[in-house]
Amino acid sequence: MSADTAEETQEAVETDPVREAIAKAFADHLGEGFIESEIIPGRDLWIRVDRSAWVEAARFAADRLGMTWLDFISAIDWLPSPFGRDMEAEQDWVVHGRDEKPVGEQETGTAGGDSRFQMMLRVYSIGEHQGVTIKADVPDDDLSIPSLLEIFVGANWHEREVWEMFGIDIVGHPDLRALYLPSGFEGNPMRKDYPLVARRVKPWPGIVDVEGMPDDGADDAEKTPVAESEAIES
Amino acid sequence: MTTDHITAELDINDNEQLRYIAAQAVDARVNVELETEGMTLNIGPQHPATHGTLRIVAKLDGEQVIKAEPIMGYMHRGYEKLTEVRTYPQVTTLVNRIDWVGSFANEVPFILAAEDLMEVEAPPRAQWIRTALFEMGRIANIMLFLGDMAVQLGGVTAVFYAFRDREFVLNQIESVTGGRFHPNFNRIGGIKDDLPAGWIAETKSVMQKVRDFCDEMEDLVVGNEIFQLRCRGVGVIPAEVGKAYGLSGANLRASGVDWDLRRDGDSRLAWKDLDWKVWTHPDGDSFARYWVRLQETREATYMVEQILDGLPTGPIMAKVPRIIKVPAGESYVQTENPLGVMGYYVISKGELTPFRVKIRTASFSNMSIAPWLLEGVYVPDIATILASLYFILGDIDR
Numbered sequence: 043m044s045a046d047t048a049e050e051t052q053e054a055v056e057t058d059p060v061r062e063a064i065a066k067a068f069a070d071h072l073g074e075g076f077i078e079s080e081i082i083p084g085r086d087l088w089i090r091v092d093r094s095a096w097v098e099a100a101r102f103a104a105d106r107l108g109m110t111w112l113d114f115i116s117a118i119d120w121l122p123s124p125f126g127r128d129m130e131a132e133q134d135w136v137v138h139g140r141d142e143k144p145v146g147e148q149e150t151g152t153a154g155g156d157s158r159f160q161m162m163l164r165v166y167s168i169g170e171h172q173g174v175t176i177k178a179d180v181p182d183d184d185l186s187i188p189s190l191l192e193i194f195v196g197a198n199w200h201e202r203e204v205w206e207m208f209g210i211d212i213v214g215h216p217d218l219r220a221l222y223l224p225s226g227f228e229g230n231p232m233r234k235d236y237p238l239v240a241r242r243v244k245p246w247p248g249i250v251d252v253e254g255m256p257d258d259g260a261d262d263a264e265k266t267p268v269a270e271s272e273a274i275e276s
Numbered sequence: 277m278t279t280d281h282i283t284a285e286l287d288i289n290d291n292e293q294l295r296y297i298a299a300q301a302v303d304a305r306v307n308v309e310l311e312t313e314g315m316t317l318n319i320g321p322q323h324p325a326t327h328g329t330l331r332i333v334a335k336l337d338g339e340q341v342i343k344a345e346p347i348m349g350y351m352h353r354g355y356e357k358l359t360e361v362r363t364y365p366q367v368t369t370l371v372n373r374i375d376w377v378g379s380f381a382n383e384v385p386f387i388l389a390a391e392d393l394m395e396v397e398a399p400p401r402a403q404w405i406r407t408a409l410f411e412m413g414r415i416a417n418i419m420l421f422l423g424d425m426a427v428q429l430g431g432v433t434a435v436f437y438a439f440r441d442r443e444f445v446l447n448q449i450e451s452v453t454g455g456r457f458h459p460n461f462n463r464i465g466g467i468k469d470d471l472p473a474g475w476i477a478e479t480k481s482v483m484q485k486v487r488d489f490c491d492e493m494e495d496l497v498v499g500n501e502i503f504q505l506r507c508r509g510v511g512v513i514p515a516e517v518g519k520a521y522g523l524s525g526a527n528l529r530a531s532g533v534d535w536d537l538r539r540d541g542d543s544r545l546a547w548k549d550l551d552w553k554v555w556t557h558p559d560g561d562s563f564a565r566y567w568v569r570l571q572e573t574r575e576a577t578y579m580v581e582q583i584l585d586g587l588p589t590g591p592i593m594a595k596v597p598r599i600i601k602v603p604a605g606e607s608y609v610q611t612e613n614p615l616g617v618m619g620y621y622v623i624s625k626g627e628l629t630p631f632r633v634k635i636r637t638a639s640f641s642n643m644s645i646a647p648w649l650l651e652g653v654y655v656p657d658i659a660t661i662l663a664s665l666y667f668i669l670g671d672i673d674r
Contacts, residue, residue: 112522114636151623152606168535196521199644222349
């Protein structure tokens with residue numbers, strides 16, 4: 043445990059001048075449209091921009107920073123699932139005769155966020171071997187975002203997927219129709235409040251195996267590969 | 277009747293035939309100016325060129341494609357949604373089925389992303405074994421392509437050699453992991469088991485077999501005149517267009533882009549400790565894509581041998597808790613998979629299951645260029661181009 047803490051502090055001290063410079067370039071260029079950036083040194087960079095600066099941020103990344111390789115465009119629904127998602131899932135506990143588990147607060151992840159839906163764009167520079175994840179909040183009362191097709195021709199399918207899975211309108215997309223789902227499908231499956239029907243009609247089979255297990259696993263720890271590796275180390 | 281007589285007769289017939297063809301050609305020139313009618317050709321969902329169930333609706337003008345559109349979703353299994361109700365160790369079972377001929381490689385980026393969040397690192401021996409199996413997955417995957425591409429163009433022989441020799445590689449993967457296609461062998465913090473006895477020597481002889489197979493393909497397919505005529509200059513992808521569509525892997529390297537995440541990424545797998553070469557080709561056509569993949573397969577066999585020679589000793593699992601709860605955070609890890617760049621954007625909220633997993637698959641982006649690429653080509657070239665892009669449908673639909 044102490045080794046882990048030492049490693050953490052060491053990592054915290056590390057700086058990442060390259061990624062800091064990229065973040066600063068975005069901040070300088072986008073001005074008020076730039077909201078936040080977050081860097082994990084040596085690993086990754088996140089930028090959060092205002093929706094109005096979404097296209098400009100992508101254009102800046104592609105034209106000025108050489109990030110011309112389109113990795114993906116996607117979205118996140120930050121709503122805590124009303125159905126529960128971990129092993130203590132409400133659905134399963136209710137099936138097993140327990141009380142319902144309260145739904146937690148909505149929290150957003152790296153680089154923050156203010157709204158339920160967030161767009162994600164990942165671009166990468168093949169020359170510099172640097173990538174950046176650009177996020178933009180989509181206001182709850184107006185679920186729409188401008189299309190990036192004019193910058194990345196490959197945005198077409200990614201944006202269609204976002205449209206059908208999250209129900210976020212892509213403004214300026216010429217061909218907005220379902221990519222995967224059959225015609226006549228109702229709802230947006232990737233939204234957290236869209237029930238996974240198979241999961242609701244049947245309790246998760248995994249829970250049966252897990253329930254009887256001791257918390258620390260001290261008794262049968264010796265049989266696990268973990269214990270073996272510990273033995274070799276010590 | 278002498279043979280001379282027959283030849284003379286044939287000559288006359290040939291001349292007549294030529295005159296007839298010439299007259300036809302004149303007629304054809306007239307016909308070009310007449311009104312023609314478009315036609316819609318439906319390819320798939322069941323077609324050998326589709327590696328699953330991809331459907332392509334092509335609007336034709338004569339033999340030329342005016343507009344082609346892939347229609348997906350026949351195999352959409354909703355893995356991104358399903359990951360939200362699976363614990364982290366269970367997710368590897370799912371993601372094995374994304375690119376089902378190079379399954380081992382699907383697990384690795386997800387496990388690395390989870391390890392990033394948990395700040396766990398697998399011991400060196402585990403990383404090296406992972407790399408070896410990763411590359412063997414690549415070999416098994418691309419061997420299928422090397423045979424299959426020829427079969428799309430009418431050369432049936434190559435695919436039998438491919439299936440025959442791929443089996444040796446799959447046997448080796450099976451003897452370590454227990455699964456021919458779906459190893460499910462990675463664990464957060466390491467791998468499930470160590471290598472069985474005698475495996476290293478056997479694998480080396482298999483790698484030699486794979487190299488022999490590559491030489492065979494070099495003669496049988498690459499050196500084949502018909503193959504070259506069908507592939508050279510067909511489906512040319514300029515590098516900049518490929519990047520904007522998010523193409524990756526051999527598809528982009530065949531357009532002259534010298535980029536391979538195994539060399540250029542910051543992955544902790546053993547690739548950086550090996551001596552190997554990234555193959556590129558300047559042409560960007562279907563032939564280049566085949567050629568690059570062929571070289572990569574051969575290169576991968578040398579990589580596997582180097583790994584087996586330099587395999588470090590030590591444990592194969594790091595210390596991880598019995599029940600895996602991944603701390604809150606976000607992590608994106610991508611690796612150079614057989615089909616191209618595959619990435620997992622994992623968002624955790626400190627629970628037993630991921631909050632959201634965005635799966636970036638190579639074939640999805642590789643296929644998204646198809647409408648652009650198929651425009652204006654002739655019907656037989658559709659098969660060439662689709663085969664040379666090399667996609668696995670599970671990798672498009674997820």
